[in-house]
Amino acid sequence: MVLEFEAVQKSFRDSEGDVPVLRGISFGLAEGETLALTGESGSGKSTILHIASGLEAPDSGAVRVSGKDMTDLDDSGRAALRRSEIALVFQQFNLIPSLTVAANISFQAALAGRVDEAHIQQLVGALGLADQMKKYPEALSGGQQQRVAIARALAARPKLLLADEPTGNLDEGTAEDVLDEMLKLVAQTGAALMMVTHSPKIAARMDRQLTLKNGLLA
Numbered sequence: 001m002v003l004e005f006e007a008v009q010k011s012f013r014d015s016e017g018d019v020p021v022l023r024g025i026s027f028g029l030a031e032g033e034t035l036a037l038t039g040e041s042g043s044g045k046s047t048i049l050h051i052a053s054g055l056e057a058p059d060s061g062a063v064r065v066s067g068k069d070m071t072d073l074d075d076s077g078r079a080a081l082r083r084s085e086i087a088l089v090f091q092q093f094n095l096i097p098s099l100t101v102a103a104n105i106s107f108q109a110a111l112a113g114r115v116d117e118a119h120i121q122q123l124v125g126a127l128g129l130a131d132q133m134k135k136y137p138e139a140l141s142g143g144q145q146q147r148v149a150i151a152r153a154l155a156a157r158p159k160l161l162l163a164d165e166p167t168g169n170l171d172e173g174t175a176e177d178v179l180d181e182m183l184k185l186v187a188q189t190g191a192a193l194m195m196v197t198h199s200p201k202i203a204a205r206m207d208r209q210l211t212l213k214n215g216l217l218a
Helices: 045-052 075-085 101-111 117-126 142-155 172-189
Strands: 003-014 017-029 034-039 060-065 086-090 160-164 192-196 208-213
Touching (some): 101 117
Parallel strands (some): 034 192
């Protein structure tokens, strides 16, 4: 399994005390598998994504990425695992405005010490970015920026790709095109993909769907 959640619990504190968000979540995600995580706003979908990426720690339970238990790691250990094994694609593109498209795409791979120019050029060609490499993010459309974000995420050959509403800021036609290319590239690279989405149409294209309700998986 690329990703394993075992009895994961997480609460957040507000003015009235602890509010449970995840109440003992368990599931696994295999190499090359795609998973849609659905549920109402505030149901804990993004919390699962943040825990899977090591950006947040669970209150209890175990989270393993490629067999490594993230709950045994400190902040620097989780950051190192995130650089080497995990990539994230957000609804907000989070590109670095001072870097060209080419530099943005190679950024994550450079952090992982895994720059492969042939692989990057394959991603660039598949995502239709060959003519955009010298431009800066502000010169690109929303769809182009999201394609850059996807190329950056996959350039380091992650084992786990986490996506939070990655087409949410795009019009329907562009969203379909970007999703098509994303799924093709995930299949080619063998990465496991977990995507948070509110769209039943997008969720239906994943291998599996899990729905969060009242802190539990339905």
